[in-house]
Amino acid sequence: MKKISLQTRIQRSKKQMNSFDEEIAKAVAATGAFDAGQAKKLITVPADTEHGNFTLPCFSLARSLHKAPKLIAEELAPKIVLPTGLSKVEAVSGYLNFFIDRKFLANSILAEIDKEGLSYGHISPNGKTVCIDYSSPNIGKELAFHHLRSTMIGNSLSRIYKASGYKVERINHLGDWGTAFGKLIVMYLREKLPTDKKTLDALTVKELNVLYASFSKACEAEPGLEDEARTAFSKLESGDEFYRTLWTAFRAATLRELMRIYDMMGVSFDHYTGESFYEDKMPAVIEELRKKGLMVRSEERDVVMLDEFDLPPCLIRKSDGSTLYATRDLAAAIYRKKEYNFDKSLYVVDLGQALHFKQVFHVLKKMGRDWYTDMEHIPFGVILQQSEDGKWEKGKTRTGHAKLLRDVIEAAQAKILAFINEKNPDLENKEIIAREIGISAITFNDLKNHRLMDVKFDWDSALSFDGATGPYVQNAHVRLCSIMRKAGYDARIEDVDFALLTDESAYELIKTLTKKAERIRQACETDEPSVLAQYSLEIAEAAHKFIHDDRVLGSAEEKSRLFLVKSTQIVLEDVLNLLGLFPVRVM
């Protein structure tokens, strides 16, 4: 007797899985009522399970056939020869509803997860490169709470793109150049702080932050200070060695603290090419603009006019000759295209800068860089916190009242730790686990809704274990791990009887697992980590319900159910990874 290899079986079932809609379309077309293309377009997944796994509305035929849709469906249903893997077709009020064979579904999906593991649902390399510019904080300031959004959205997107087959260049475009450094230098010298090497090497961000605050304060009494700062930056830009020494020290101090926090959050980058990196690449850009006659003199400044796009002019150089944000972004865009030859270049930056990016992209267009269409601003809303009078407000940076990210992380960790001490005091490494859960909770709170929504941050709901939260999703993962641990052996697909995984709870869970590839695709296409955050909730819910309804250990169905537990854990772990959450195994 010939045995069909597992490999062949999987390939066969996978093919059938991915083309259910096509198979249905073909089967329907065989009746002569629809053509296959038309039918495939109409087939959707109904919201309600009662209406099957796939549905085909027949309303569009009503006119051409001069018949009620209800009748059309009823006449069609008995004529349809069901493709493999489908168990029945039903005609209900104008819809043709198709039902998948539960056993077949369980078999094909679990075999696929068994074979592909964590990368189930991923796409193999497509040879394309995407640059993702995220986090990009300003040097000299500590990471504030609102920097979290770009960091976490970008971190998640970089993982999602990698899972979608892209080569990803993760870029931290540090704000390490610009007038801000003029301010720091002015203040540093004004306060007569020591400038010997030892002192400079030991500088901390905290001290720099104090300098910023005192600069703002001093400005109120002495408005001329702003000009002084601009002059100082201009001097730095033109190569003053002493200023350069100070700048290097400021940068190094900030970077040390940044790295510490990124490590803690599990965030990393391939390139720390900040704005200063493009310092020597800007003259060529300016020269090109001049040569092409795009740069004009206006009110003492050099600008590129963008009237034809209904946009305000883009400033290239200030009246003192120093460069601006846009100049550096132009140089950076051109450098990245040359260096990485990207197919896509993303900028994860808050919504407030939409106009700036529009301008930069259009200047590139005028420069004849037709790849400007591959660049995309990925905007997001701000983080709001509730004030005493109940109003949602932005955290403010200028007044220095903004919450520091490290304080927020510490507070979250403490809160989770207190909870662990109450529920599970003997847990090993509980400080680290508490920190991972705390960071995940904050991250999840940030990613669970659409990017463009403002995040209304509320401690109690973000760190709660109930509802749509990070801890809730992690708890589901932990419970699955716990059952696997207690089983004491590794579940194998050879021991599974798929007929035992067809009850309502198991079926719903399996159906949820089938959606992974589609959700990753959707998250990537729309640059929306929230798609996967919502999906993780769906998985957690279905998993909770399954282990609530279907006893695993000690049951007659143990081996089959344990395998479903394992498969679910694998899917959930990867989704948590894609979101940038820590998939903890105990808590």
Place this chain on the structure above:
RNA sequence: GCACUUGUAGCUCAGUUGGAUAGAGUGUCAGCCUCCGAAGUUGAAGGUCGCGAGUUCGACUCUCGCCAAGUGCACCA
């Protein structure tokens, strides 16, 4: 003034790309642990999908016009 973003249950939000009776969480009320983590689960109540037209068999979804809130709009980034 112009541009962009957002309006869905008391509150915080989903809504599978135009499909069937608009769904979760939270809060309120009522259930479920001799049983793998109750950090869970079941149910009740809660709606003019901002307003008004249009497109069509069908609109929370697409188009247009209003209204409200937020954010940008030439020497910060």
